[in-house]
Amino acid sequence: MKHAFVPPADLEPLVRHPKATGPGQHIGLHHSTCFGCGDDTPLGLHLKVIAGDDLSVTAQMPVVDWMQGGPGVIHGGVLSAAFDEVTGTAPLLIGAPVVTVHLEVDFAKPIPLGSTLHFEARILGKQGRKIYLAASAHLGDPEQIVASAHALFVTIDVQKHFAEHYDKRVIL
C-alpha cells in the first residue's frame, strides 16, 4: 500500500513492561466513558484491544449503520478514530500513558457496513518521549489490507495532563 509517512531510521527499541497485560488478554479501559474503548458510552466504538505476544495489539470492530459515511461504507473519521484508539492503547504494553500528536491514515478500499474490521498495531520504537506506531486493518484476510495508519504519540503525566479539564468530564 502506498503511504507517505517515514518513521525515523534511528528509533530506540523498546521492551514490554514486566507488568504489561499478558498475550491474548484484553488491555484495560482508558476509562469507562472513553469514546474509543469505554463500556458506558451509548455511542462509542467499544473497542476491546487485545495484547499480542510482543509489542503489538489487535482489535476487531463490527462496522455498524451509524458509522456510515458514503452510502453503504464506513466514514473515514470513524475509521481514523478506531486507528487512534488501537494505536493509543498499544503503548500501555511498555507502561507508557500517551496522547496522540500525529495520526496518518491511508484508505485503500471501501469498507462496507456489515463487515468486521480486524486491526493490528505495533510499536516501532521511541525517540525521547515520542512513541512511533504502525497499524493496518483487513476484513478477514490478512493479505488484503483495506487501510493502514502511522501514529506518533507522546508520553504524558496523566494527572498533570488532564488536571485542567478533569472537572468537566462526562460521567454517565
Ligand SMILES: CCCCCCCCCCCC(=O)SCCNC(=O)CCNC(=O)[C@H](O)C(C)(C)COP(=O)(O)OP(=O)(O)OC[C@H]1O[C@@H](n2cnc3c(N)ncnc32)[C@H](O)[C@@H]1OP(=O)(O)O
Ligand atoms: C485514564 C488514563 C488515560 C490515558 C490517556 C489515554 C487516552 C488515549 C486515547 C486515544 C488517543 C487520543 O485520542 S489522545 C487525544 C488527542 N491528543 C491530544 O489531545 C494531545 C494534544 N497535545 C498536547 O497536549 C501536547 O502537544 C503534548 C502534551 C502531547 C506535548 O506537549 P509538551 O509536553 O509540551 O511536549 P512537546 O515538547 O511539545 O512535544 C514532545 C515531542 O513531541 C514532538 N511533537 C509534538 N507534536 C508533534 C507533532 N504533531 N508532530 C511531530 N512531532 C510532534 C515535539 O517536537 C517534541 O519532540 P522532541 O523535541 O522531544 O524531539
